Amino acid sequence: MCTNYAAARRDQLFKHFGVEPPDSPWRDEVYKDYPAPIIRRVDGAVRVDVATFGMRPKKHIPKGVRDFDTMNARAETVGEKRNFSGAWKGLQLCLIPADAFYEFSYETGKAVRWRIGMADGSPFAIAGLWREWNEADGLAYSFTMLTVNSAEHPLMSRFHKPDDEKRSVVILPAEEYEGWLASRSMDEARSFLNLFPANKMHAEAFPAPPRAAKDKDVGA
Secondary structure, three states: OOOOOEEEOOHHHHHHHHHOOOOOOOOEEOOOOEEEEEEEEOOOOEEEEEEEEEEHHHHHOOOOOOOOOOOEOOOOOOOOOOOHHHHHHOOOOEEEEEEEEEEOOOOOOOOEEEEEEEEOOOOEEEEEEEEEEEOOOOEEEEEEEEEEEEEOOOOHEOOOOOOOOOOOEEEEOOOHHHHHHHOOOOOHHHHOOOOOHHHHHEEOOOOOOOHHOOOOOOOO
């Protein structure tokens, strides 16, 4: 699972994804409930909006209910889970533009944070779902990342605790962006939920930056 990633920068949104960046800023590193850009197809047109990471933001968890995480949705059960099924059945699909994502490796016996991205250093898109919220100041959006089992993947099987299931976010090849957003059925959408080739990825140990650097806005 992925609960922290580096969002694509404004210049990357235009140069790599061909979309005009939204006005609202976002931080370099995105965590639960942080805003970040997502790319959607709405009424036949591709658009970018800033949305909250986590399908159900903390402020929308009912009072008295223990806080829970919705940053990731398992591809195998996405159509069955209450927080994700509506968006999945409604084909509310999105691209999550990223520069990298972070996972922990326990190969040394300790938790070591790794940064994972493309071998050529280019930005990429993670397959996601989005939903809409009616809030006091208007419409707001949230999103989640789709994940698949990665036990047989040469790279992604190296992460997570030894006894935990190995999972990976779904990285979409650039040539599949349009097809993913234009999926006309759940079966068609599911055909895109695959592991990305390890030989096109790069990973390295990458300690968390100081708080000041982590909170730097890159969408300003």
